Each structure stands twice: as structure tokens, then as C-alpha cells.
Amino acid sequence: MDPMSQFRSEAKSAAEEAFRSMGVEAAFDIETPSTGIADLAIPCFPLAKVLRKAPVAIAQEAAGKLPAMKLVSRAWAENGYLNFNVDKAALAASTVRAVLGEGPDYGRGQDKPEKVLLEHTSVNPTGPIHVGRARNPIIGDTLARCMRACGYDVTTEYLVNDVGKQVVLLAWGLEHIDPSEVDAVDRDKADHRLVPFYRKANQMMEADSEVAKQVADMLVRFEAGDAEVIDTVRRTASMMLDGIVQSLKAINVQIDRFTWESDFIKNGVARQVVEELSKCAVCREDKGALYLDLEGCGIHGRGTKFFFTRSDGTTLYTTRDIAYHLNKFGRADRAINILGEDQKLGQAQLANALRFLGKDRAPECIFYSFVSLPEGRMSTRKGVVVYLDDLIEEAEERAMEEVRKRRDDLPEEKMKEIARNIGRGAVRYNIVRVQPEKQLVFKWEEAMNFEGNSAPFVQYAHARACSILRKAGDFDRSADPSVLTNDYEAKLIKELARFPSVIEEAGEKARIHLLPVYCHDVASAFNQFYTYVPVLKGEEMKNARLALVEATRIVLANALNTLGLSAPEEM
RNA sequence: GCACACGUGGCCUAGUCUGGAUAUGGCAGCAGCCUCCUAAGCUGCAGGUCGGGGGUUCGAAUCCCUCCGUGUGCGCCA
Numbered sequence: 315m316d317p318m319s320q321f322r323s324e325a326k327s328a329a330e331e332a333f334r335s336m337g338v339e340a341a342f343d344i345e346t347p348s349t350g351i352a353d354l355a356i357p358c359f360p361l362a363k364v365l366r367k368a369p370v371a372i373a374q375e376a377a378g379k380l381p382a383m384k385l386v387s388r389a390w391a392e393n394g395y396l397n398f399n400v401d402k403a404a405l406a407a408s409t410v411r412a413v414l415g416e417g418p419d420y421g422r423g424q425d426k427p428e429k430v431l432l433e434h435t436s437v438n439p440t441g442p443i444h445v446g447r448a449r450n451p452i453i454g455d456t457l458a459r460c461m462r463a464c465g466y467d468v469t470t471e472y473l474v475n476d477v478g479k480q481v482v483l484l485a486w487g488l489e490h491i492d493p494s495e496v497d498a499v500d501r502d503k504a505d506h507r508l509v510p511f512y513r514k515a516n517q518m519m520e521a522d523s524e525v526a527k528q529v530a531d532m533l534v535r536f537e538a539g540d541a542e543v544i545d546t547v548r549r550t551a552s553m554m555l556d557g558i559v560q561s562l563k564a565i566n567v568q569i570d571r572f573t574w575e576s577d578f579i580k581n582g583v584a585r586q587v588v589e590e591l592s593k594c595a596v597c598r599e600d601k602g603a604l605y606l607d608l609e610g611c612g613i614h615g616r617g618t619k620f621f622f623t624r625s626d627g628t629t630l631y632t633t634r635d636i637a638y639h640l641n642k643f644g645r646a647d648r649a650i651n652i653l654g655e656d657q658k659l660g661q662a663q664l665a666n667a668l669r670f671l672g673k674d675r676a677p678e679c680i681f682y683s684f685v686s687l688p689e690g691r692m693s694t695r696k697g698v699v700v701y702l703d704d705l706i707e708e709a710e711e712r713a714m715e716e717v718r719k720r721r722d723d724l725p726e727e728k729m730k731e732i733a734r735n736i737g738r739g740a741v742r743y744n745i746v747r748v749q750p751e752k753q754l755v756f757k758w759e760e761a762m763n764f765e766g767n768s769a770p771f772v773q774y775a776h777a778r779a780c781s782i783l784r785k786a787g788d789f790d791r792s793a794d795p796s797v798l799t800n801d802y803e804a805k806l807i808k809e810l811a812r813f814p815s816v817i818e819e820a821g822e823k824a825r826i827h828l829l830p831v832y833c834h835d836v837a838s839a840f841n842q843f844y845t846y847v848p849v850l851k852g853e854e855m856k857n858a859r860l861a862l863v864e865a866t867r868i869v870l871a872n873a874l875n876t877l878g879l880s881a882p883e884e885m
Numbered sequence: 886g887c888a889c890a891c892g893u894g895g896c897c898u899a900g901u902c903u904g905g906a907u908a909u910g911g912c913a914g915c916a917g918c919c920u921c922c923u924a925a926g927c928u929g930c931a932g933g934u935c936g937g938g939g940g941u942u943c944g945a946a947u948c949c950c951u952c953c954g955u956g957u958g959c960g961c962c963a
Contacts, residue, residue, distance in 0.1 A: 357905055
């Protein structure tokens with residue numbers, strides 16, 4: 315339930331009545347001013363043309379014609395706006411009761427019939443995930459959580475690229491290179507352990523034409539559907555994937571299902587795509603290789619020639635991706651992809667190909683810009699790289715230092731647990747904080763931000779609320795919340811009342827960065843309340859305030875959970 | 886070169902979709918606040934040509950054009 319909706323609808327119907335008496339039936343917006351001038355506002359500027367009057371005069375006249383309202387405490391005209399303040403006591407009562415009544419479900423939307431398949435991460439299993447790509451799982455997992463909170467049935471999926479030269483080369487390396495010949499790695503984790511084999515195999519292939527021939531041969535057998543080669547390569551990819559999945563688990567990213575790209579070669583669907591596409595009117599041939607001429611399809615440059623086979627007839631990555639999308643469409647009503655901005659052309663080609671195959675559906679894509687380092691673009695080969703594992707480890711270590719500083723009363727294990735929650739949370743928070751399309755330069759001091767607009771700030775507010783509730787013990791939850799009307803209480807309640815609409819916008823419009831902002835606003839309002847309003851020593855206000863503290867605790871926990879962060883009870 | 890995206894105080898960022906009230910927060914800086922529910926907190930101060938220019942509009946950070954800067958793409962790679 316959205317505690318604000320009743321206030322909104324009362325203001326709206328009152329304004330409708332006022333405008334009707336002035337002779338207009340026109341639709342109008344009702345907004346929530348960010349400046350805090352009013353709780354709700356109707357800009358009268360769009361009505362100026364219809365009424366042929368100045369907005370200021372319209373607002374003035376409408377304000378005089380508003381009927382009596384029960385939930386609005388004040389309505390007035392100002393600068394061409396018709397402003398409303400909601401009744402503080404009424405909002406307090408409906409908000410606190412809604413939050414306490416719904417608990418973990420407060421903020422959730424109605425269940426939606428659509429089944430959503432959200433593909434994210436899908437990084438090539440040729441090395442550990444680095445922070446340049448780390449935006450992908452974090453955005454994907456957070457969006458999945460937001461959409462679930464909105465009421466969608468969401469499945470997250472990872473497409474494992476176990477096809478192509480890169481993985482084949484790695485598989486070759488594991489079979490032919492003696493472990494004693496490669497450099498040791500400092501991290502005992504499958505994905506990191508395989509890196510030196512990959513590097514060495516790359517060097518050997520460049521230096522030795524015999525190696526290059528063996529790899530090429532393996533690739534041909536793979537493309538021909540040789541089950542033995544496919545299995546070898548898949549086993550290699552699988553080892554790498556284990557390590558990647560471990561890293562994802564560390565930051566609480568859950569993948570529901572893995573799809574293996576080689577399956578589309580094995581089951582012949584990629585082949586069927588080739589056959590269907592080759593019947594298209596825009597299909598052309600160049601030295602045996604087939605392509606779609608996408609001239610005039612909104613694509614520029616050489617990308618208008620979308621090749622879907624090589625001259626030897628084998629398929630290309632996007633061809634298999636088309637097969638994958640046909641498969642997705644059979645399983646879900648909506649397909650959402652989280653992709654790096656380098657995939658834009660490929661996705662445009664894919665969308666066109668799907669159209670030529672007679673599908674009126676296309677995946678909804680969210681593209682993110684790459685994270686670079688101050689010294690430039692990340693590159694595993696050049697050694698200019700920060701792995702996600704490094705980031706997580708460093709974050710936990712720095713969090714541990716902070717915990718040690720303030721909580722040396724706790725046992726070591728408890729301190730570690732808190733540090734884990736804080737460090738990992740900070741990593742996620744600092745990435746979803748900024749919109750996906752913004753370029754990001756990775757800086758340790760920003761990624762490790764533990765104060766201000768950060769995960770620990772929000773988690774700390776939650777821990778503080780828990781601490782009060784712990785000390786309070788049992789209390790009277792039926793106390794009337796309408797007494798909560800001082801400035802700090804009112805401000806906090808307004809924030810709590812906003813949660814359902816924030817969830818809705820974050821999930822429906824894929825604007826997940828609104829959630830960290832919201833968390834910060836709630837935590838900040840609570841910290842002010844905490845500083846100036848006594849709860850346990852609140853005398854006759856004690857029970858009502860405890861109910862507000864509990865409501866805040868619930869909202870913070872729900873919001874943190876939607877961000878994939880833990881809500882620690884102490885820190 | 887062509888295409889797509891991004892540019893908001895020293896640094897990071899909201900607001901841009903859907904034009905509207907004094908442009909949101911944070912970091913760093915300065916000055917305060919712990920006999921009182923956890924100071925990872927609170928309060929105050931200082932800091933802005935919303936990349937530049939032009940246009941549309943009663944009104945532009947927001948829409949259009951142009952220029953500049955940054956990123957990405959323009960493989961029979963994945």
C-alpha cells in the first residue's frame with residue numbers, strides 16, 4: 315500500500331473540482347516538489363493557454379474554489395502553483411500503520427503477470443571478472459531485485475560463452491602446458507589459477523605456428539559439432555565460471571540459470587537461424603560468407619553489413635545470440651539485457667535480424683559505460699587491471715580497520731562478519747549510485763567511501779534503530795502514531811511514505827540509482843531524528859516513537875535488501 | 886571520418902525521459918557538537934558561466950542546431 319496515494323487523490327479531485335468550476339476539464343500534473351516548499355503541487359502553467367489567464371491568477375482563483383478537504387491541512391497558491399500540505403497526523407498514522415502492518419512486504423507492488431528474463435554479466439570465461447565489467451552483475455542483480463519488488467516474476471540468466479577462439483585456446487593450454495611451466499598466482503581460486511595458462515598459450519600460439527595450427531584444428535572440430543572437443547572446452551569454461559560465480563556470490567549476486575552458447579550449435583538452432591536468415595530479401599553473399607544488408611535500418615558505417623556466417627559456413631557470435639533470443643522469447647514475456655556499451659551495434663543488428671525473422675519482439679537493453687582506471691582503460695594483458703576480488707578484499711580489510719577502531723568490545727568473528735557486510739555493501743552501493751551510462755573512473759577512495767552517501771551510512775542508521783529497539787524490549791505497538799508531528803518526525807515519516815513510489819519507479823523505469831539516493835534520504839532523516847528526539851526517554855511519546863523507529867528499521871531493511879545489501883543489527 | 890553516449894562548485898553526483906518555484910546530495914576544506922538511545926553521526930560556513938555558442942518558449946540544466954572535450958563502436962572476434 316502506498317500511504318501517499320489517498321492524499322494525492324484527495325488533492326487531485328479537489329483541484330479537478332476547482333478547475334471545473336472555472337470552466338476547464340483539462341488534465342494536469344500533480345507533482346512532489348523537490349525543494350520542500352509543499353508536499354504536493356500542481357503547476358498551473360499548462361492551463362494558461364486554455365483559460366487565457368496568467369498562471370499566477372489561475373492558481374490564485376483555483377485556491378479560492380477548492381472544496382473542504384480532510385487529508386490536506388493547507389492549500390495555497392504561490393508563483394503559479396497550486397500547493398498542498400498533507401495533514402501531518404493523518405500521514406503519520408497511515409504510514410506507520412502501513413509499514414508495521416506489511417513489514418517486509420511494505421513497498422512491494424502488486425504481482426504482475428509478466429515473466430521477465432534478465433540476462434546479465436555473461437562475461438567470457440577466460441579470466442577473473444575485473445572492475446571494468448563489475449558494473450554488469452551489480453546493475454543486473456539490483457534491477458532484478460527492484461523488479462521483483464515491483465511484483466514481477468524475474469529469472470536472471472548468464473550466457474556462458476564457451477564457443478570461439480579464446481576459450482578453445484585456453485582449453486588447449488590446459489591440456490598441453492605443464493603446470494610447472496607457468497607463473498604462480500597469489501590467489502587460490504580457479505579463475506585466477508587459469509590466467510597464466512591463458513597468457514602462456516597466447517604467447518605459444520604467436521611464437522609457434524604448429525601450436526596455432528593445433529588450435530585452429532580444434533576450433534574447426536568444435537564448429538563441426540565434435541562432441542569430444544565441445545566437452546573439453548565446456549569443462550574449461552566451467553572451471554573458470556566456478557571462480558567467477560564465487561566472486562559474484564561474495565557480492566550477493568545470484569544467477570538463477572546458466573545457458574551455454576555451445577548448446578545452440580549442438581541442438582542445431584544456430585543452423586536453423588542461418589537457414590531462415592539466408593531466405594531474407596536483404597541477405598547477400600561475399601566470398602561464401604552470408605550477411606544481411608542493413609542499409610537504412612538505422613545503422614551506419616560498415617556495420618550495415620551484418621555477417622551471420624563465415625565463408626566456411628560456421629556461425630558467428632551474434633548468430634548464436636539470435637538463437638538464444640528466440641529461445642528466451644519462448645520462455646518469458648520480457649527479455650532484458652545488461653550490456654557494456656561496446657555491444658550497441660551488435661544489439662542493433664540483432665534487433666534487425668529478429669525483425670527479419672518475423673519477430674515483433676526485441677530485448678530491452680541497458681548499456682553501461684566502462685569503468686576505467688586513472689591510468690586508462692583496463693587490460694588484463696597489459697596488467698592495467700583491478701579484479702573484483704581485489705576490490706572486495708580491500709573493501710573488507712578497510713572495513714575491518716574501522717570496525718576494530720570502534721568495536722573492540724566484540725569478538726573477532728563478529729567483527730569480521732560486520733566488516734564483510736560493510737565492505738561488500740560499499741562495493742555494490744558505490745557502483746549502483748551512479749547512472750549506468752555515466753563514464754566511471756575507478757578510484758580507491760571513492761570505491762571505499764564509508765561515510766556520507768555510502769552503504770555504511772545507511773547500514774549504520776539501521777543498526778542504530780535496532781539498538782534502540784533492542785533496549786526498548788517489548789512495547790505497545792497500538793500507540794497512536796498521529797502524535798508524531800514534530801519537524802523531525804514529520805520529515806522522517808514523509809520519507810517512509812515515499813518508499814512504494816521509489817520502488818515502482820526504480821523497477822518500472824529501470825532507474826535503480828534512485829534507490830541509493832532514497833536510502834541516503836531515509837538514513838539522513840533518521841539520523842537527525844535520532845540526534846534531536848529522545849525515544850526511550852520520550853515519556854508519553856515513547857511508544858509512538860518506538861513504532862516510528864521500528865517502521866524506519868523496516869523500510870531501511872527493505873531498501874537495503876532491494877539493493878542486495880545486508881541490514882546489520884549492530885556495527 | 887561516420888554513428889551512439891556522456892560533460893552540473895577542487896572531486897563525485899541528483900535533477901534531463903515528462904521544460905516551470907531559490908539546481909540535489911556527498912567527498913575534500915573551514916568552524917562547532919559526545920555527563921544523554923552507537924560521533925561510520927549532527928549543526929553551521931564557504932564553494933556554481935549546469936562544457937562553449939546559437940535557437941525554440943511567457944519560461945531551458947532539461948527540447949533543437951552547432952562547436953569543443955571524453956568514452957564506445959564501425960572484425961567473416963566474442
